[in-house]
Amino acid sequence: MRLLHTSDWQIGKVFRFADDDILPVLQQERLEAIGRIGRLARAQGADCVVVAGDIYDHLRPSERTLRQPVERMRQFPDLRWHLIPGNHDFNERDGLWDRLVRTGLPDHIVPHLAHAPVPLDEGGTAWLLPAGLGHRHVIGDPTAWMEGAATPEGAIRVGLAHGSVRSFGEDAPGHNLLAIDRARQAGLSYLALGDWHGAVKIDARTWYSGTPEVDGFDVGGAGGGQALLVTLDGPRAEPVVELHVVGRFRWERAQAVLTCADDIAALEGRLRALDPDDPSRVLVWLAVSGALGLPDLEGWQARIVDGLGSALRLLRIDGAPGLAASSDDLEAFGPGGAVRAAAETLARQAGEGDDAARAIAAAALQRLYLLARDGAGGVA
Amino acid sequence: MSGGMILRGLEVEQVRRFGDAVRLTGLGPGINLLGAPNEFGKSTLLAALRAVFLLAHGSKAGPVAALQPYGGRGAPRIAVDFTLDGCDWRLEKRFMQRAFARLEGGSERLDGDAAEARLHDLLGVEAGRRGTEAMGLLNALWVTQGHSLVQPDFSDPARATIRSCLEADLDAMTGGDAAGRVLSRVDADLAVLVDKRDNPRGRFRAAKEGEQEAAAELARLDGRRQALEDDLSAMADLRRRLAHEDDADRREKERADLAEAGRVRDRLRDYDARYRTARAVRDHAAAQLVAVRQDLAARAAWESDLAIGVARIxxxxxxxxxxxxAQDAAAAAHAGRLEAVQVADAARRAAREALDRAAGRVERARLTHERREAAAALDRLEQAAQAVTRARAELDACAIDDARMGTIRKAERALDAARAAGRAQATTLDVALADGARGRLMLDGQALEDGRIVVTDNAVLRIEGIGTITIAPASHGRDALRAELVRAEEGLRRALEAAGCVDVAGAEAALAVRRRTELVFQAAQTVLGGLLAAAGQVPATATEAARQRLADLDVRIARIGEAEADGAAGDPLELLDAAREAMQVAEDAYEAAHRALLAPDGTMRRAADELARLRAEAQVARDGVAQLARDLEAARAVEADDALSARLAASLDAAGMAEQALLRIEETRPDGTEALADAAILRLERTIQDGHARLAALRQEMAAREARIRAAEGDGLDERIAAQERLRAAHAAEDAACEREVAILKCLRDAVAAAERAATERYLAPLARAVQPALSALFPRAVATVEPDFSISALSRRIDEPFATLSDGTREQIAVLARLGLADLMRARGRPAMLVLDDALTYADSGRLDRMFDILTEASGRMQILILTCRTELFTGLGARRLAVEPVGGQDRSAG
Known part of the structure; x- marks a missing residue:
């Protein structure tokens, strides 16, 4: 049989750094990803889609947010959508899943709220062992029950769970910690996992699908934006797993040290090359350092901050190039006069004192430069 | 004088006091002096000069209207000829009616606004607003009367002019304008973000408020989420409790427990009934047995008591x-003792009588003696009283006393005196009778004897036989003497009469008698007083009291005398003592007998009491025995002794059987008590009942909670909180950006402002330098402090002296020097410069004035200077051109 493995849709996620223009686009695209998943499954002849938790980002979404993914799935009645609660949308009593069920889900959308095997097909050749979460943090392994879960002899056992197979240090205690060899221990043909946002193969039968639409700059794994097409030829057969891109946006972290105009040009080229066809599909978090002269600072502002900032879907910048005002720069303020003297004062201030004061002085100098150049200062 | 401005002529018409056209003549380069008295119109000429250069011809505003002729309307016309940069110009303007302006020079001839514009260009001034003067440096250089003390107040264009002049002097641009533009731009940008008090406004304020609002909304949402979570938690708890309450097995068990408890209670009740019955039977049998035994015991007791009673009787x-x-013996003894008492009592009474008699005798003797005493006292009292009475009677009989005696003696002495006086004046008759003549010589009928006769009055001497001889003593005052004598004799006679005496000797004797009688009376009175002294009474009362006492004593003596008929011999006192002793003996005897009578009385009473008690006891014992006998008889009549024994045996059997039955029932006693069983039933019933109520309450509360949860969850709280957090972060970022923008702008502003200040200080140096030579000439070693607005604020000689504290003369001189320096600066930069001083330098002393003349003369080599003054004599040393004002006659006054 064939199934499509996905997880961590995180519908309704709010991106704090996104402004009012970008946020709805990012949120909308997460919904669009469902359609792409459905179409992929249909195109690849998958029988069903298993969603390994975190369909929703919030435990208490608005009614519209609650219904939106259902409506997207409703468009694929030929596919069965198997859903389990994750840590973001865990099955709280009287909570989200109860609301969802109350909305009257169509038959092909199946939430699995109990830890009990259910047949995946009418013939009962494949069984799903869903291990949704009943709390945000579950003490103990939510897949432990799978070992003792009885399924008909010779059936394909597919585990569906949400959690981490690895503890991330003391700061992140082993909540929702899954046994890394659960598939082997529980005789699973395939264990479909959710929680990690980048697609990762743990072993031949154990995979994280990652999120279908990237939602952060540090996703890990295959980087996110994929879904897994899993082919299971029998209970013993090793699953064949293919990664398919379903995401639209690309999220990149970048770093740059700027000291001259060439650096700026290089940075611009690098970032534009991320998606030359459509830079608006790219979000960049740029960490910048270095120092520039006044004209280069103007170039930085114009080419990177304003130019790339408009081209990319999002350009988030940490830091700013410092000011390294040369004597040539100061010549731009004329050979003398009050404005030139003020520029010299600011240049001096930009080179001394604490970082905050220096940054302010540098910005003031830059502003003076612009004012002078634009004629406010009447500089020759 | 290249680059300078030379005024060559000025015509005015219809300007204030100048109705007809006049012309200021004599103008030329260097110093020009118009000396004229007050009210001549010097200031009018200066006003006209300012107006033609600086006021727009079309204006009808105040400054223009002020030019109109006094007392009437008119159209002021002013024309001026001047040379500027070597080119001659003529400027003419008419104001108010048919206003016009015309500027001619070289090949140019301009009218109206074009002329004005060209003029402004030439002068380097800017058109004034609303009819005020055009603004430039010339305003400052043309000092009107009364302003010479004040330093020039520059308009903005004037400052710009000065600044550009000064900047041109520097090697590089000061950039003052550029800095000014930057500053105004920065200020404008800053004003968008903060108000004048530095409070955020616009998007800055919106960001802050937005952040606060978002935070508040977030807090509200958090509160709602907390409420929702509480509801969810409560809901979970409710569900658990509901499951517990709603458990069918549990409820079944509760019902079974209740039924079992009921059965237990029924069993307990059944046992209890049977037990009660058996115990009642047993108790009845036991009671029967006790009754029989009591009957038996009572009968035995009666018999025993009967026997005891008989023995007791x-x-x-x-x-x-x-x-x-015993009682009889005691009575006999008592009678004996009673008799002894009676005997002793009789003896005692006899002794008492004897004693009384002895006492009576003693009393009588005493009273008799007392009576004697009283009778003697009465007697003495009566005799004393009689003596007093007698003496008083004798005393009363004496008519003479010392006073009367005195009167008599006085009258006697008066009579003696009268007689002596008569004799002294009398006629003496010495008679020597012849024998026989006796009787024959008669004087006033009285026969004379031998001897001397004193005739004091007329007398008739009859000599028998012979006749009569009338003798009339020739005594002076004979009548008066006679009258005196008669009065004296009469006085003596009356005194004697009053004393009851015949003559003086008798009176003397009577007085002696009276003295004796008084002594007797006093002695008697003293005796009586002594007797009365003790009684303190008058004699009569004392006498009466003494008599009464005598009578009392007589009565008492008589009484005793009656009692003492039998007169016993012997001393009454001794008899009395013997009687007393006998009395004591009799009393003692009586006392002994009486005591003897009382002592045996106790014995007899005890005997009587014992007898009475024994009698009563015997009676009781007899009554008791009789009753017992009757009761016993009655009991036996009802139930014979045999029957009683049989009943005892039967009761014993019955009691044994009942006890056995009770024991058998007790062995079947179930566990627990009925109260416990009831409590268990009550508890179980309540549990079941409460369970229903709790179930209902739980379902109700769950429904309420569920409704609230449904209401809350539809809002998508988590999602809204996330959105709100994003909003708050966005506002915070905007706020930070605004803060940063403000900081940047302030930083920029501060830097530019500081630089501008520094530049200003630099370009002020030339002005100071321009003023300095003249200043040094006037005030040796003094340095002026020049402010950014080109005013001189202080003069530094030894110490700094602020301008305002300087003397009027010094201030005026400095003001003139400042203008001179500015004019120099302008001239040096190719600007039109010309100085007008109206009534200036009037405060200067002659030394300063000379130096000012030197300075002005020196400056006049570079620029035209026009001095208007009413004190021509002051300026004689100046060597100036003398100007005059002349009427313009017959020529065409108007260019129009």
């Missing part, structure tokens, strides 16, 4: 006999 009878005998 016998004992009592014996005791009664003994008691009677």
């Amino acid at each position: 016998a004992e009592l009878d014996a005791a009664l006999g003994a008691a009677q005998a």
Whole structure:
């Protein structure tokens, strides 16, 4: 049989750094990803889609947010959508899943709220062992029950769970910690996992699908934006797993040290090359350092901050190039006069004192430069 | 004088006091002096000069209207000829009616606004607003009367002019304008973000408020989420409790428990009933047995008591006999003692009578003696009283006393005196009778004897036989003497009469008698007083009291005398003592007998009491025995002794059987008590009942919670909180950006402002330098402090002296020097410069004035200077051109 493995849709996620223009686009695209998943499954002849938790980002979404993914799935009645609660949308009593069920889900959308095997097909050749979460943090392994879960002899056992197979240090205690060899221990043909946002193969039968639409700059794994097409030829057969891109946006972290105009040009080229066809599909978090002269600072502002900032879907910048005002720069303020003297004062201030004061002085100098150049200062 | 401005002529018409056209003549380069008295119109000429250059011809505003002729309307016309940069110009303007302006020079001839514009260009001034003067440096250089003390107040264009002049002097641009533009731009940008008090406004304020609002909304949402979570938690708890309450097995068990508890209670009740019955039977049998036994015991007791009673009666009878005998003996002894008392009492009474008699005798003797004493006292009292009475009677009989005696003696002495006086004046008759002549010589009928006769009055001497001789003593005052004598004799006679005496000797004797009588009276009175002294009474009362006492004593003596008929011999006192002793003996005897009578009384009473007690006891014993006998008889009549024994045996059997039955029932006793069983039932019933109520309450609360949860969850709280957090972060970022923008702008502003200040200080140096030579000439070693607005604020000689504190003369001189320096600066930069001083330098002393003349003369080599003054004599040393004002006659006054 064939199934499509996905997880961590995180519908309704709010991106704090996104402004009012970008946020709805990012949120909308997460919904669009469902359609792409459905179409992929249909195109690849998958029988069903298993969603390994975190369909929703919030435990208490608005009614519209609650219904939106259902409506997207409703468009694929030929596919069965198997859903389990994750840590973001865990099955709280009287909570989200109860609301969802109350909305009257169509038959092909199946939430699995109990830890009990259910047949995946009418013939009962494949069984799903869903291990949704009943709390945000579950003490103990939510897949432990799978070992003792009885399924008909010779059936394909597919585990569906949400959690981490690895503890991330003391700061992140082993909540929702899954046994890394659960598939082997529980005789699973395939264990479909959710929680990690980048697609990762743990072993031949154990995979994280990652999120279908990237939602952060540090996703890990295959980087996110994929879904897994899993082919299971029998209970013993090793699953064949293919990664398919379903995401639209690309999220990149970048770093740059700027000291001259060439650096700026290089940075611009690098970032534009991320998606030359459509830079608006790219979000960049740029960490910048270095120092520039006044004209280069103007170039930085114009080419990177304003130019790339408009081209990319999002350009988030940490830091700013410092000011390294040369004597040539100061010549731009004329050979003398009050404005030139003020520029010299600011240049001096930009080179001394604490970082905050220096940054302010540098910005003031830059502003003076612009004012002078634009004629406010009447500089020759 | 290249680059300078030379005024060559000025015509005015219809300007204030100048109705007809006049012309200021004599103008030329260097110093020009118009000396004229007050009210001549010097200031009018200066006003006209300012107006033609600086006021727009079309204006009808105040400054223009002020030019109109006094007392009437008119159209002021002013024309001026001047040379500027070597080119001659003529400027003419008419104001108010048919206003016009015309500027001619070289090949140019301009009218109206074009002329004005060209003029402004030439002068380097800017058109004034609303009819005010055009603004430039010339305003400052043309000092009107009364302003010479004040330093020039520059308009903005004037400052710009000065600044550009000064900047041109520097090697590089000061950039003052550029800095000014930057500053105004920065200020404008800053004003968008903060108000004048530095409070955020616009998007800055919106960001802050937005952040606060978002935070508040977030807090509200958090509160709602917390409420929702509480509801969810409560809901979970409710569900658990509901499951517990709603458990069918549990409820079934509760019902079974209740049924079992009911059965237990029924069993307990059944046992209890049977037990109660058996115990009642047993108790009844036991009671029967007790009754029989009581009957038996009572009968035995009666018999025993009967026997005891009979024996007791016998004992009592014996005791009664003994008691009677004892009582009889006691009565006999008592009678004997009673008799002894009676005898002793008779003896005692006899002794009492004897004693009384002895006492009566003693009393009588005493009273008799007392009577004697009283009778003697009465007698003495009466005799003393009589003596006093007698003496008083004798005293009363004496008519003479010392006073009367005195009167008599005085009258006697008066008579003697009268007689002596008569004799002294009398006629003396010495008679020597012849024998026989006796009787024959008669004087006033009285026969004379031998001897001397004193005739004091007319007398008739009859000599028998011979006749009569009338003798009339020739005595002076004979009548008066006679009258005196008569009065004296009469006085003596009346005094004697009053004393009851015949003559003086008798009176003397009577007085002696009276003296003796008084002594007797006093002695008698003293005696009586002594007797009365003790009584303190008048004699009559004392006498009466003494008599009464005598009578009392007589009565008492008589009474005793009656009692003492039998007169016993012997001393009454001795007899009395013997009687007293006898009395004491009799009393003692009586006392002894009486005591003897009382002592045996106790014995007899005891005997009587014992007898009475024994009698009563015997009676009781007899009554008791009789009752017992009757009761016993009655009991036996009802149930014979045999029957009673049979009943005892039957009761014993019955009691044994009942006890056995009770024991058998007790063995079947179930566990627990009925109260416990009831409590268990009550508890179980309540549990079941409460369970229903709790179930209902739980379902109700769950429904309420569920409704609230449904209401809350539809809002998508988590999602809204996330959105709100994003909003708050966005506002915070905007706020930070605004803060940063403000900081940047302030930083920029501060830097530019500081730089501008520094630049200003630099370009002020030339002005200071321009002023300095003249200043040094006037005030040796003094340095002026020049401010950014080109005013001189202080003069530094030894110490700094602020301008305002300087003397009027010094301030005026400095003001003139400042203008001179500015004019120099302008001239040096190719600007039109010309100085007008109206009534200036009037405060200067001659030394300063000379130096000012030197300075002005020196400056006049570079620029035209026009001085208007009413004190021409002051300026004689100046060597100036003398100007005059002349009427313009017959020529065409108007260019129009």
